[in-house]
């Protein structure tokens with residue numbers, strides 16, 4: 647059996663265990679480097695009152711804590727389901743090398759987890775979105791960026 651299938655089955659099993667132990671929705675994630683699991687997690691939205699506690703985010707936090715880093719270079723992320731836009735963003739910030747997933751987002755939608763509206767929102771103008779966005783104080787906030795660029799002790803990422 648190939649390695650991708652082994653780790654992906656582990657992510658699927660985490661999804662099942664998390665669901666059955668009432669941690670949250672049926673989603674699991676495993677992060678692997680050099681053939682070893684270095685982080686894992688299941689969805690914990692309802693048990694921790696954290697709408698961002700998706701399996702991928704939980705696993706990224708676990709992996710980064712374990713490795714003592716904020717980047718996951720050379721890692722493969724295994725997700726029981728295709729990542730939602732939030733998780734995809736988190737994955738891009740964490741910068742693993744690969745993503746392997748099992749269920750498609752259509753499968754999740756059929757079970758009541760529909761993230762397609764977020765993709766649709768991204769294509770709309772700010773003021774036409776379901777949650778309207780308003781911009782104020784651009785110059786005042788921009789000053790902080792100028793301070794960041796000038797900061798000698800900054801850690802770029």
Ligand SMILES: [Zn+2]
Pocket residue numbers: 700701702729730731732733734
């Ligand atoms: Zn997600």
